[in-house]
Each structure stands twice: as C-alpha cells, then as structure tokens.
Amino acid sequence: MTLTAPAPAAETPRSRRRAPGPFQRMRDSYLRYWYAYAMVAPVVIVLGVLVGYPLARGFYLTLTDANSLNSARTIGVNTIDATYKFIGLDNYAEILWGPAAYDRFWSHFVWTIVWTVTCVVLHYVIGLGLAMLLNQRLRGRVAYRLLLILPWAVPTFVTVFAWRIMLADAGVINTMLGTIGLAEPSWLEDPTWQRTAAIMVNTWCGVPFMMLSLLGGLQSIDENLYEAAEIDGASAWQRFRHVTLPGLSSVSSTVVLLGVIWTFNQFAIIFLLFGNTAPDAQILVTWAYRLGFGQQPRDFAMSAAYGVLLLAILIVFTSFYYRWLKRNDQLA
Amino acid sequence: MTSSPSTSAPRKPQRRRGELGPVARVGTHVTLSVASMIALFPIFWLLYLSLGPDKDDYLHPGGIAAKATLDNYWFVLTNTAFFDWLWSTMVVAGGTTLFGVMSAATTGYAVSRMRFPGNRTLMWVLLLTQAFPIAVLIVPMYEIFSRLGLVDSHFGLILVNCTTIVPYCSWLLKGYFDTIPIELDEAGMMDGLTPFGTFWRLILPLARPGLAVAAFYAFITAFAEVAFASTFLLDDSKYTFAVGLQSFISEHDAQWNLMAATAVLIAIPVTIFFYLVQRHVVTGLTAGGVKG
Numbered sequence: 001m002t003l004t005a006p007a008p009a010a011e012t013p014r015s016r017r018r019a020p021g022p023f024q025r026m027r028d029s030y031l032r033y034w035y036a037y038a039m040v041a042p043v044v045i046v047l048g049v050l051v052g053y054p055l056a057r058g059f060y061l062t063l064t065d066a067n068s069l070n071s072a073r074t075i076g077v078n079t080i081d082a083t084y085k086f087i088g089l090d091n092y093a094e095i096l097w098g099p100a101a102y103d104r105f106w107s108h109f110v111w112t113i114v115w116t117v118t119c120v121v122l123h124y125v126i127g128l129g130l131a132m133l134l135n136q137r138l139r140g141r142v143a144y145r146l147l148l149i150l151p152w153a154v155p156t157f158v159t160v161f162a163w164r165i166m167l168a169d170a171g172v173i174n175t176m177l178g179t180i181g182l183a184e185p186s187w188l189e190d191p192t193w194q195r196t197a198a199i200m201v202n203t204w205c206g207v208p209f210m211m212l213s214l215l216g217g218l219q220s221i222d223e224n225l226y227e228a229a230e231i232d233g234a235s236a237w238q239r240f241r242h243v244t245l246p247g248l249s250s251v252s253s254t255v256v257l258l259g260v261i262w263t264f265n266q267f268a269i270i271f272l273l274f275g276n277t278a279p280d281a282q283i284l285v286t287w288a289y290r291l292g293f294g295q296q297p298r299d300f301a302m303s304a305a306y307g308v309l310l311l312a313i314l315i316v317f318t319s320f321y322y323r324w325l326k327r328n329d330q331l332a
Numbered sequence: 333m334t335s336s337p338s339t340s341a342p343r344k345p346q347r348r349r350g351e352l353g354p355v356a357r358v359g360t361h362v363t364l365s366v367a368s369m370i371a372l373f374p375i376f377w378l379l380y381l382s383l384g385p386d387k388d389d390y391l392h393p394g395g396i397a398a399k400a401t402l403d404n405y406w407f408v409l410t411n412t413a414f415f416d417w418l419w420s421t422m423v424v425a426g427g428t429t430l431f432g433v434m435s436a437a438t439t440g441y442a443v444s445r446m447r448f449p450g451n452r453t454l455m456w457v458l459l460l461t462q463a464f465p466i467a468v469l470i471v472p473m474y475e476i477f478s479r480l481g482l483v484d485s486h487f488g489l490i491l492v493n494c495t496t497i498v499p500y501c502s503w504l505l506k507g508y509f510d511t512i513p514i515e516l517d518e519a520g521m522m523d524g525l526t527p528f529g530t531f532w533r534l535i536l537p538l539a540r541p542g543l544a545v546a547a548f549y550a551f552i553t554a555f556a557e558v559a560f561a562s563t564f565l566l567d568d569s570k571y572t573f574a575v576g577l578q579s580f581i582s583e584h585d586a587q588w589n590l591m592a593a594t595a596v597l598i599a600i601p602v603t604i605f606f607y608l609v610q611r612h613v614v615t616g617l618t619a620g621g622v623k624g
Contacts, residue, residue, distance in 0.1 A: 033449070035527040039442035040454060042435035043498055050495045051461055051469065058472035071475060130367055133360050136352060140361075146607065147368035153606035154375060155556040157574045158599045162374040165381060165588055172377060204370070265465045268558040272578070288467035292474075293563050300471045307467035314463045 062091050062305040068298035084301070091305040104287075105306075112264065112283040115199065119266075120259045122203045124252075127210025132244075134211070135218045145215075152208035160272040163201045164188070188273070191280035198281055202269050206262075210255055217251030218244070253325055260321075261314060284310055375599070382592035404593035414594065416569045417576040420486060421555060424572055427490040428554035432497035433547050437539075440505030441531050445517060455506075458499040466559045469495060474563060484566040492564065493554045500553075501546040508542030509535065548609050555602065573598045 066084040095105045130148060134141050151159060166172050167187040174184040185193040221244065229239045245252075270278075270286045276294050284306060292303025352360060383400040408414050442448070443455060473492060474483065482488030512535060520530035536543075558574045565571055568579060577598070580591045 033446075036442045036446040036448040036451075039438040039446075039528070039531070043439040043458075043502055044454070046435055046494055046498050047457065047461065050491055051464070054469050054472040054476060057476060058468060061472060061475070066475075130364070133364055136360065138352070138357070138360060144364045144368055148364075148371050149607075150371050150375060150603070153603045154599045155552070155574070155602055157556055157558055157577060158378070158595045159374055161577060161591060161595050162378040165592070166374060166377060204374070208371070261463045265463075267466055268556075271558060271562075285465050285467050288465075289470065289559065289563075292467075292471045300475065303467065304471040307465060307469070307471065310465040311463075311468050314465065315460075318463060 058304045059308060061301050062308055063088055064301050065091075066300040066304075068296070068300065071300060091301050092309070095302070095305055095309065105309075107280075108282060108284050108287050111195070111280075112285075115195070115202075115283055116260055116263045118199055119202050119206065119263045120256060122199070123206040123210045123259055123263075124256060126203070126207050128214050128248075130207070130211045131214040131218055134215055145212075149208040149212060151204055152212075156205060156268045157272055159205060160201060160269055163197075163204075164273060167197055188277070191278070194274060194278045194281035198270050198273060201273060202263065202266060205269065206259065210259065213251055213255045214248060217248045221247035257318070257321060260317065264314065265310075378592050378595055378599075381589060382596045384589050386589065404589050405597065408590055408593050408597065412590075412594070413569055413571070413576065414597070417571050417573050420565075420570050421572040421574075423486045424489050424493065424561075425551045425554040427486065428493040428497055429547050429550040431490060432494050432501055432550045433543060435494075436498050436501035436546060437505055437536065437543065438531070439502045441509050441535060443502065444506045444509035445514065446527075458502050461495065461499040462503075464495070470559065470563060473560075477564065483564055484570060486570065489557075489561060489564055489572075490554075492560045493557055497550045497553060501550055504546050504549065505539070505542055508539055508545075512538055545609060548605070552602065552606065 063086055064084045065087050066082070070084040071082050095101065134145055134148075138144075168174075169184075169186055169188075173187070178184050185196075187193045187197040225243050225247070226239060229243050234242065264283075265285050266283070267285050267289065270281060270283060271289070274281055276290065282290065288303050288306035288310065291299045291306065380396060382404055383402070384396040385399060385401050385403055439454075439458075443451060443458075469492075477483045477488050482491070516534055516538070517530050520534045521527075525533060555572075556574055557572075561572045561575045562578070565575055568576070571579060577591065577594060580587070580594065
C-alpha cells in the first residue's frame, strides 16, 4: 500500500516506470537541476550563438534590401559600412505575389513538391521491396545487403560526379540507350530531362537508407504473427497489408518524415549535378542559394526571405504530419 | 514464446516460413542481382574511367581496358593540391567531430536521465534544427562571418558544421544513453559519485559504441558538406574535397580521367570506413526518431 502511494515530488525521468524511493526524491533537489543545466549549457550556447542569433539576424535581413553592393564589406584596407535600409515585408510580398512571383517562386515551389513527393515515394517503395526480398532465408543475403548499401557509403559529392560523367551527352547511359535503339536525351541540358535525371540520382542515393531502416523494422516484427495469419488462411497480400505494414508503422513514420525533410532540403545533388546551368531544375533550396551566392549582385535579403519561407513550409508540414499520425494512432 | 518459432515447424511437412519455392527464389536472386548492379555501376564506372590515360576516354570507354594505367593517380597525387585538400578536409571534419560530439554527449546524457524545467523544449529545439534548410542560415552566417573575419577559415567552417552536427548527435546519444540501465547511475550515486562523476566514470565508458557512431556520423557529414564549404572557402589551398573536386572541372579543362582518379582516392577510404559501422548508424538514426 505504501508502495503505491505516489510521492508528490516524483519528477524524475523514471517516474513513469518505477515508484520513486526515498533516494529518488532526494535527488530531486536543486542540486540536480544545477547539474542538468551545467550539462546542457554547451549545446544551448552553441545553438544560441550559431543558430539562434543568425536566425534572428537572417530574419531581420529579410526585412531590408541587403545585397552585396550595400552590405558592409572590405575592399583592400577600406571598410565600407552597410547602407541597406529597412523595407518591411516588401521582400515577402514580391516573392509571393509580385510581378515575377510565378516565374520565380511558385514554379519552383511546385517543382519542389513534385520532387519531394516523387523521390520519397520511390525511396520508400523500392526500399521496402528490397528490404522484403532481403528479409527472407536466402543464400547470399548478407552479400546483397553490402552491395546494395554502396550508394549510401560513398560521399554524395563523389557519386554525383560519377553520374555526371555517365549522363553526359555521349556518356555511357546514352550509349547504352543508343545501342538498344532508344532516344538519347540530353540529360544535363533539357529541362524535363534535367528533372528526370535529378530524381533518378536522388533515388539512387536515397534508397539504401530506406532499405536498411525498413529491413531493421521487418526484422523486429514477431514471426508468430505471420504464422498465425497463415494458419488463419490469410493470403500473401493480406499478410503484407495486415501484418507487415502495421508492424512497420513506427519505423515508416520516422523514415518518411526524415525522407521528406532531407529531400526537400536536398542541396548537394541538384547543385553538383547542374551547377548554375539549370534554372528549371532548381528546387527552392538551391534557388535560394543561387539568389544569395550564385549571381551578381548577390541578393542577400531575397535569399534569406526564401530561407524563412522554406522553414515555414517545413514547420507547417511537420506539425500537420504529427497531427495526422496522432489521429491515425487513435483510430487504430 | 520469444524463442525462435522455426523450431516448432517440423511437424508441418511443407517448407518453413520465409523459405522460398524455386521460382520465387530465382526471381528474388534476379531482382537482387539487378538492383546490386545498379547500385554498383556508377562507382565501378568511375573506377574504370580513372584508369584511362586520355581525358576523352569516357566517350569511347571500350579502349580503356587495353591501355589501362595508374598514371592519373600518380598525376593527382604529385601535381595537384590533393594533399592540401586532404589536410583541410581532415581539419574541418576532425574539428567538427571533436567539438560536436563532446558538447553533444553531456546534453544527450542530461536529456536522457534528468528531468528539468525546459527539458522538453530543448528536445524540440534539437529536433527542429535538424529540419533547418541551409538557406535559412547561410546568408546571415556569411554576413556575420565576414564581419568577424571568419570567411575562408577552417575554424569558421567547423562552427557552421556544428549547427547540424550538435543537435543531431545529441539526439543520437540520448537514444544510446536510454539503453543503459539507470540502476548503474543509481549505484554510482550510492557510491558517492556526483552526477558528473557518474557520467564521466561510469556512463561514458559504457557508451563508447554510441559515441563512436556519433563521431562517425559527424565526421562523414562534415566530410561531405558541400553548400557551406563552397560558399565560405575562397582560397583553393583551403578547399575541402567536396569543393576541390568541383574546382577540377574548370581548372583542368574537364579532365574527367583525373577527376575520376581523385574521386576514387577520396571515396575508397571513406567507403571502407563506412561499411564497418553502417549497421550501428541506421539503428542510431531511427532510434532517435522513434522515441520522439
């Protein structure tokens, strides 16, 4: 009886799992908070200085007309002070409904969404397919697994170069397509093919992570469930639908969220594949970079405003995603 | 119940669960082989092209086999800034790892073991910063750094890399610390250790595998970081590999053979390294998320 009586000061991390003893309550002292704060201090300082301050500064920049011509800069020994001025929300207005809004923001926005959805769907479907094949009793499955994760192991900037060589006009992919009598698209010049190429390369890079994560998820599903389903006469599809997918749901929701965030923010692949040459294949992240660093004069304010908009999109998406997950959990 | 279910199978005459019929087995092998080939091909191709002595060999690769040579490698190692880039990359990746993992470890521990006001907020902030598009930070960082004279310095790049590494490693290590039984901490406290003493003497040594994964992740991420490195490094002797490889195209008149050789030299050590620890990385990556 005395054991079950909850102690009022049970604010310990394990309080959900264990009834707090006197020892635990003793640790709930001012001293413990002190230690906790000392331990998190380095990260809080690092994040505050390296993320918080730049973020605030960046937000301020979006309210100005800062570019590389009016920012503070040093030429030789002379330091020129910044002369940009505060212009309020004009940058956002110009991006979202200014005269060039469709051309510059909305077309990239649509392509970014298409890019993200296509890539994540491909990652997930191919990754799950391969994971299920690897999750069987099969000779050589360890070898297959090692071969299949290769794209993940090699640094992206190296593999993108490999793809660039392969996708060049007379590169090996077009040579192969040519020998079997198909058209030889100019992957790196034509807008539609640029987009196709970008999706292809990103899919190639992203599948191994999905595959490994889902394989881990599959291995954690209790085999007895399958056996029970089989005895009840469930078909392969029914077992997949009612045992495999629900068993994977927690892994899936994590990797899909990570996948969406990573793909949405995927900078390296498009930047390295096309450099500054493909305005139509740029997603919002690379476009923002280009405004700030890939043109003269560098438009710092606009680039930062794009950044803030991107962050807003991601935050909205993540909170809806969480809400959706929660609702589904309650229904299940 | 948790013991292997396959041991109870023999009473059934048909094959055990997860074992395939002949058609399915052949189909699986064919699919996996094709997938493996697709996975391997670009790297294999890079390797192959790196052996061709002429810069246009990629256009008629059939000829390479007959005249394969390691000259490209020799040229890269002796006539380019390869070792400068290697040094830069090691300084940046090593510095990021050291700084990032050290500050992340204590935070991971505190968030895992102690409930203090602000605990949940901190976890949220850590998670949120992982979603930051580089575009949000790159402009203000550039502006701040140019005022502080940190553009074109390795130290500046280390600081920038920490913005992504530190939150991530904190999450990863929190997940790892959660797997260490709290009874150990209690025993440590009983023996008169302070919380910091417990962390330092008991938990940190036990968390070595987790620290290794975090360090590895930090190293690889900093190693392959493109956006900040391309923006903040100006002097080509300070380039990291990620930027150096790009500069090859203009500087050496698109000599794809040399570029391929450089890429292979960069990729091989990292790839081997990666293979050794890949399983742990996946566990760490998803564990952090599942518990959120």
